[in-house]
Amino acid sequence: MHHQSTPVHYGELKKIMEALSCRFTELPSRTISQHRRCFADSESSSQSTKAGAFFMQALVCFYEACRLVEECVCEASVKDSPLTAADQKNEDTLESVCVCLLKCCDTVYIPTVTRVSERTPSPRVLQLFLSILSLQFSLSPSHMPAFANKLGAEEVEQVLCCFLMLQCSPV
Numbered sequence: 254m255h256h257q258s259t260p261v262h263y264g265e266l267k268k269i270m271e272a273l274s275c276r277f278t279e280l281p282s283r284t285i286s287q288h289r290r291c292f293a294d295s296e297s298s299s300q301s302t303k304a305g306a307f308f309m310q311a312l313v314c315f316y317e318a319c320r321l322v323e324e325c326v327c328e329a330s331v332k333d334s335p336l337t338a339a340d341q342k343n344e345d346t347l348e349s350v351c352v353c354l355l356k357c358c359d360t361v362y363i364p365t366v367t368r369v370s371e372r373t374p375s376p377r378v379l380q381l382f383l384s385i386l387s388l389q390f391s392l393s394p395s396h397m398p399a400f401a402n403k404l405g406a407e408e409v410e411q412v413l414c415c416f417l418m419l420q421c422s423p424v
Contacts, residue, residue: 261325264345267353270318274361277311280304308369312381315362319354319388326351326392351393358389359403 325347366382390397 261321262345263347263350266318266322267345267350270315270350270354270357273311273314274357277308277315277365278361280308280365309378309381312362312366312378312385315354315357316381316385316388319358319385319392322347322350322354323388323391348393352396355389355393355396355400358385359400363403 362382362385366378370379370382389400
């Protein structure tokens with residue numbers, strides 16, 4: 254029996270990722286960085302816990318979206334399908350969603366994770382973040398030189414240093 258997967262609706266995926274990214278930037282970094290601290294005020298603690306949970310869920314969702322799109326990029330039958338072929342009238346293409354994810358990573362996830370990690374580095378957050386960065390390199394190869402230059406920026410180097418320090422510190 255031939256099994257055919259449900260087609261990926263790139264336009265819908267883009268809308269979801271853009272909405273998620275917008276909410277991600279609205280999170281106050283102070284609240285997220287205090288996620289693991291104890292509070293005398295239970296309302297602040299609850300707000301911090303919710304913000305921290307949303308932060309992680311948003312990162313996981315973004316990672317899974319990148320992973321799904323990477324699978325589509327790597328799968329020749331999906332890439333060459335009439336449903337996903339580039340069409341000037343249709344902006345819901347595989348390439349457009351790759352560019353959208355790259356833009357969200359560049360403008361939202363890198364700065365936000367960097368800001369939060371400077372205050373409270375977390376191995377779980379940093380591992381997920383590095384996995385997201387790794388996936389970006391397979392999504393849209395034509396955009397990678399500019400993206401790679403951006404990764405050399407000081408703020409990303411700080412996150413990588415935090416990650417390495419966490420990996421090397423005794424438990």
